[in-house]
Amino acid sequence: MIEKKNHIIKGNGHPLVLLHGLMGGLSNFESLINFFPKKGFKVIMPLLPIYNMPLFSTNVFSLSKYVINFLTDIGIKKATFIGNSLGGHIALIIAKYRLNLVHSIVLTGSSGLFEKSFGESFPKRENYEYIKKKSQEVFYNPKIATKKLVDDIYSIVNDKRKSIKILYIARSAIKCNMSKFLCRINKPICIIWGKQDNITPPHVAKLFHKLLPKSDIYWIDRCGHVPMMEHPKKFIYILEKWLSKLILIK
Template sequence: MDFVLKEENGFSYIEKGEGEVLLLLHGLMGALSNWEDVINEFSKEYKVIIPMLPIYDLPLLTTGVKTLSKYVHRFVKFKGLSDFVLIGNSLGGHVALIYTLAHPALVKALVLTGSSGLYENAFGGSFPRRESMAFVQEKVEYTFYDPKTATKELVDEVYAMVNDRHKVIRILAMAKSAIRHNMAKDVHKIYMPTALIWGKNDKITPPDVAEEFNKLIPNSELHWIDQCGHAPMMEQPLEFNRLLKGFLQKLKG
């Protein structure tokens, strides 16, 4: 990925393009590179910003989805952002929901894809046995509809994470925090336009999660992507970008 990671004021982030801001939030095992196709497509007419969430840098006692939301707000204040479109995948979607409820005046619209917040089946209900590369590969493949999307590079990244004791403890703490922080009773308060762009074959946040979000969030619309798992912007980037573009054009009215 040929994007420059900026380091400023204790924040690491990518920023590309000019115009209205799209603020992107990555997932628990995700990375900035997950959004590569979105950056390439939308930085032509938007300012695309992706902060690196400090999942592995928080003190263990404060590792949780609410803390990440507060971190995002510090970043938003640092960058002087307002009236932006907030887009989150997986855990990033969960953080986006908490953020939107806490700071509704700053968020113009919300896009969730494979978001946690209601229910998720992370790693297929178990955590990888650290000694087994084959097991890690199987669980990374579980994220996608087409196992070929789980490249060797991606599997190696996750394998390195789960072999790092410092990181694995925080991954587990963050995953537990996400499961505890169920948002079913809160999301009806989200009033801004919301697009749910979901993989029809998502096994981690299955289709009924998307349908539940669609039912609970008043001003939401649900778009399915066929032959697609938990990370549509990686597995079906052309279709994801097409649906996102349609939603953004509708916002422009």
């Protein structure tokens, strides 16, 4: 396994590219990173440079370009992209501009059509209990929002430089609505959604399913916006079965 501060590469075989959300990180997909290399997959997870880009290019398009360049540099030619929230949106943008890189896509709590976030600013960002409440709303089970997770988000939103960049990306994501383009993505799509997702509600998943011509949709009950963290075993079960229809799995 190659593990660095800005990416993880583990295993050999068909590449799975894991793309985290706006306030996510490498740990969000820990269960997939541990499972799929044993099944004959090459798991690749870049840490998106959300806080390291110049402000004028802090947007979803620059993040998509970063992922494209990263995959090109390591010799990946056709991959399955698995994106949560902003990560799903980035996968769709990559499909729009570099469809040749895409074998298939997995969307879970993806933005690109609609997403309810903290808003256009961070009200009460210095109020720890407010940030804790907003963090817990991401999950069906509020205990998933551990103290460390809440502390990390609290630190980010109270860092002026980071909070500004988050707002720039969030606004660019809202402007980049994918609805008119989705019908042109003629690739297999797996939609895995939490039934109690408050950030990208179930009607968003249904609209993705309607607009994407080759999509399958799966639901996880008692689950919020980040299914692979809240119900990792169920998420992996659904994903492995779906991938087995497309790719020979050990």
